[in-house]
Amino acid sequence: MTNALKVYVRNSTLQRLGQVSEYTSLTVVPRHNAIGAIALxxxxxxxxxxxxxxxxGLIVKTAGGDTVLTGPIRTVDWTRSAGDGGxxxxxxxxxxxxxxxxxYACWPVPTAAIGSQTAAVYKINTASTEGGMRDLVNLNAGPGGQASRRHALLALAANGARxxxxxxxxxxxxxLLTTLQDIAGAAGLGFRVIQVGSALQFQVFTxxxxxxxxxxxxxxxNLTDANYSTVPPTCTRAIVVAGGGTSPRVCKTYDRSDPLFPGLVLEQFVDQTSVDSASVDLAAQMDQAGNEAxxxxxxxxxxxxxxxxLPNLRYGRDYNVGDTVSAQLRGGTWYTDVVREVTLTSTAGESSVKATVGGDTGDGTVARIYQYIARLKKDVGRLTTRKAA
Structure with a gap:
């Protein structure tokens, strides 16, 4: 039987060298707005x-020819024991x-030499979130950056103004990656770098x-097993401080109650002292920093x-990493959130899919699974109170 996923090898200039058709095990893990992995x-x-x-590098495709993941080889390990053949x-x-x-790092003045980095911050003011993300990539790593910093194979997909x-x-x-993750997460966007032809293309998508x-x-x-877990909050009150250098100091707090710990207050200082408090966009910058924290x-x-x-619901065709899906949990409740990563495993003639749903802020506030467990806890509390009465 043939393998469900096809693997090809590329060289350092992205030219395809050949196919790995004889692999015994393959695990591919695409991740939403994060670095994926391939184990062969x-x-x-x-x-x-x-x-x-x-x-x-490796190129992983479906049997139908769709690209699942591409990327450079980082480790090659050889093992042999007394019982091994060959x-x-x-x-x-x-x-x-x-x-x-x-x-890459985000230089405060991406077009200037390192000795001319006099600014403390890089300012973004674009008509769309995608435009700001593309500028960051283009100026720090792409064709719009300094010659010494450009990645020769990096290209940018067309701007969809998302x-x-x-x-x-x-x-x-x-x-750069961490900054893009923060921006995309707050805007509900996805991004990735994947080989398209002879280039590594930076793409933004909804x-x-x-x-x-x-x-x-x-x-x-269509479900064999499920489990969920939670991690408590680390910040429920953001204390944003701007100015204080050459301009008056401005302080503001931003609060968000946690559904599992509604009375818990965890304060976190958010340093925006590099922002001049006389700036016309001061409120917007403080709001952005507070909400991100x-x-x-x-x-x-x-x-x-x-x-x-199943024939009517398959990964890669009917849902992908980054999409929102639904799963039925305890008590028949339907829970919805973003597919954060998928683990695809392929051996000779067999394949499996395991999806991780949620796992970070999900809907931009609190992951929905976290809210679901909070509701479940509240319902159990009410039930216990009624029994005691």
Whole structure:
């Protein structure tokens, strides 16, 4: 039987060198707005083994030819024991091309030399969130940046002007990937870097709400197991301070009650002292900083489900990483949230899908699984009170 996923090897200039058709195990983990992973195992004496070296990369496609994940090889491990036949086993690890973004910092003046970085922040004021994200990538790592910093293979997809206007300051030399994650998360957008032809293309997209059509439950017969967990909040009150240097100091607090711990107050200082308090966009910048701190510090919930691919509901066709899906949990309640990552496992003739839903701020406030558990806890409390009475 043939493998469900096809794997190809590329060289450092993204040219395809050949196919790895004899792998014994493949695990592919696409992640929403984060670095994915590929783990490949095959006999060390396979014809394609000489191609699997650091510096080359992997391309994973479905049987139908759709690209699942692409990225550079990072580890190649060889093992052999007394009981092994042949020349042993190769275990190859790769990361998704999104890791390219983690290599770069956000310079306060991206077009200036390092000795001319006199500003403390990089200011964004664009008509769309996507425009601001593209500018960050283009000027720090892409064709619009300094020659010494440009990634020769990086290209940008066309600007779809997704998201509302963006007014924001980026602290000097903040990590590019982390900054994009904060911006995209607040705007409900997705982004990725993936090989398209002979380039690594930075793409911004709007995830799709498929909660009405991508529905998983034991009753529907398309779910084998499910479990959820929670992490408590780290910030419920953001104290934002701007100015104080050459302009008057301005302080403001932003509060957000946690559904599982409604009386808990966790204060966090948010340093915006680099923002001149006389700035016309002071309120917008303080609001942005306060809301991001609350979103990043919110209690988190994560749901892990193992869906079964059926003819009418398949991963990659009917839902993808970043989309919103539904799952039926305890008591028959339907829970909806974003697919944060999917683990695709393929061996000879067999494949499986495991999805992680939620896992961060989800709806921009608190992950919905977290809210669901809060409601469940409240209902149990009411039931206990009635029994006691």
């Amino acid at each position: 195992e095959l006999p060390a004496d396979s014809p394609s083994a000489p191609l699997l070296v650091e510096g080359n 020349n042993g086993t190769l275990k190859v690890g790769a990361v998704s091309d999104d890791e390219l973004l983690a290599r 998201g509302s206007a963006l007014v924001r300051q980026v602290n000097q030399f903040d990590n 995830p799709t709400d498929r909660s009405k059509t991508a529905r998983f439950s034991f009753g529907l017969g 609350l979103a990043n510090g919110a209690g988190q919930g994560s749901l892990s489900i193992s869906p079964i691919d």
